[in-house]
Amino acid sequence: MYRKYYGLIQKPFELAPVGGRVYLSESHREALATLRYGVIANKGFLLLTGGVGTGKTTVLNTLLGMVRDKIKVCVLNNPTLSKHEFFSYLSGSLGIPYKKNKGDFILDFASFLKNYEEEGGKVLLIIDEAQAFPINLLEEIRLLSNHAGEKNALSIFLIGQPELQEKLADPLLLPLRQRIGIRHHLEPLTEQDTAQYIVYRLNKAGAVNSALFDSGATNLIHKESRGNPRLINIICDHALISGFNQDLNHIDKTIIEDCIKEIKLAGEKRLQASDTNKSPQSNRKLFGKDSNISILTATILILFVLSVTGLILYEFVPEQWWQRIVELTSPILDTFK
Ligand SMILES: Nc1ncnc2c1ncn2[C@@H]1O[C@H](COP(=O)(O)OP(=O)(O)O)[C@@H](O)[C@H]1O
Numbered sequence: 034m035y036r037k038y039y040g041l042i043q044k045p046f047e048l049a050p051v052g053g054r055v056y057l058s059e060s061h062r063e064a065l066a067t068l069r070y071g072v073i074a075n076k077g078f079l080l081l082t083g084g085v086g087t088g089k090t091t092v093l094n095t096l097l098g099m100v101r102d103k104i105k106v107c108v109l110n111n112p113t114l115s116k117h118e119f120f121s122y123l124s125g126s127l128g129i130p131y132k133k134n135k136g137d138f139i140l141d142f143a144s145f146l147k148n149y150e151e152e153g154g155k156v157l158l159i160i161d162e163a164q165a166f167p168i169n170l171l172e173e174i175r176l177l178s179n180h181a182g183e184k185n186a187l188s189i190f191l192i193g194q195p196e197l198q199e200k201l202a203d204p205l206l207l208p209l210r211q212r213i214g215i216r217h218h219l220e221p222l223t224e225q226d227t228a229q230y231i232v233y234r235l236n237k238a239g240a241v242n243s244a245l246f247d248s249g250a251t252n253l254i255h256k257e258s259r260g261n262p263r264l265i266n267i268i269c270d271h272a273l274i275s276g277f278n279q280d281l282n283h284i285d286k287t288i289i290e291d292c293i294k295e296i297k298l299a300g301e302k303r304l305q306a307s308d309t310n311k312s313p314q315s316n317r318k319l320f321g322k323d324s325n326i327s328i329l330t331a332t333i334l335i336l337f338v339l340s341v342t343g344l345i346l347y348e349f350v351p352e353q354w355w356q357r358i359v360e361l362t363s364p365i366l367d368t369f370k
């Protein structure tokens with residue numbers, strides 16, 4: 034909606050990098066070089082970690098667009114696959130017929146690797162979001178590497194959030210951990226990078242004025258996003274909409290401040306909405322907790338009222354009244370004997 038207003042060919046802060054191009058900060062550049070080396074030099078297992086939205090998948094996709102060798106790539110990013118589904122998916126990606134039997138698959142996989150390696154090919158198995166994969170699947174993945182041939186033409190990239198490092202510290206994954214030859218941790222953008230990233234994205238989107246965001250704005254964006262590209266995209270896109278709505282063709286710190294407030298507010302509302310939309314079970318739980326408290330309060334109150342009433346009756350009711358009450362109630366009590 035704001036494209037024409039700012040003279041842009043496309044939206045600059047879309048999720049997919051504009052024109053498939055990535056901004057290479059020092060850490061992104063290193064990550065890309067490391068991945069490339071890993072696959073070219075047949076380095077076996079490689080670990081790439083980084084916070085959510087720092088650009089791991091983006092770097093990976095950039096690599097896949099660059100490699101020219103004869104490489105069969107299989108990307109796995111679904112941690113909920115069963116073992117059977119995992120082998121079936123792997124067979125499909127590599128073009129190996131799956132006979133619904135793990136033993137047969139292993140044999141076919143080994144001979145496929147051997148033949149493909151002899152033809153000068155490589156296989157790259159990528160596990161994205163590896164931190165969410167169950168240990169038994171990660172172990173199956175490690176075992177696959179036992180079938181790599183002499184040239185070690187099977188590369189396995191484990192990509193994930195920083196918790197992946199903790200997961201790999203599990204003693205059950207020691208054999209896998211020991212095989213990881215290369216590691217890189219993707220750092221967030223520096224303050225200077227953030228400013229350059231914004232200009233880069235604007236340029237790639239065809240902006241005439243790439244200094245649309247002033248330094249006050251970019252500094253605040255960096256502070257709020259902590260150099261996270263995904264968050265930078267969200268704030269910048271919001272700022273362009275705000276600027277357009279207010280007829281401002283220059284984004285300053287004040288616009289960013291307002292946007293951040295709105296984004297945070299929207300986030301809180303979403304959180305509240307998800308609280309009210311909680312599953313019946315969690316509602317029951319909340320409800321159950323409250324009602325337990327009210328039942329307890331009511332019981333204490335009733336006991337208190339009964340004791341006070343008893344005391345009053347005992348003190349103030351004349352004795353002959355008591356005798357009369359006993360006379361009246363004794364036939365009833367007798368029926369229970
Ligand atoms: N170096 C980069 N250049 C351009 N865009 C990037 C870069 N790094 C991240 N992004 C953008 O940030 C968002 C999050 O990136 P993504 O690769 O999905 O992060 P991760 O996989 O680490 O969670 C995406 O919209 C992506 O386009």
Ligand SMILES: [Mg+2]
Pocket residue numbers: 089090091161
């Ligand atoms: Mg990702």
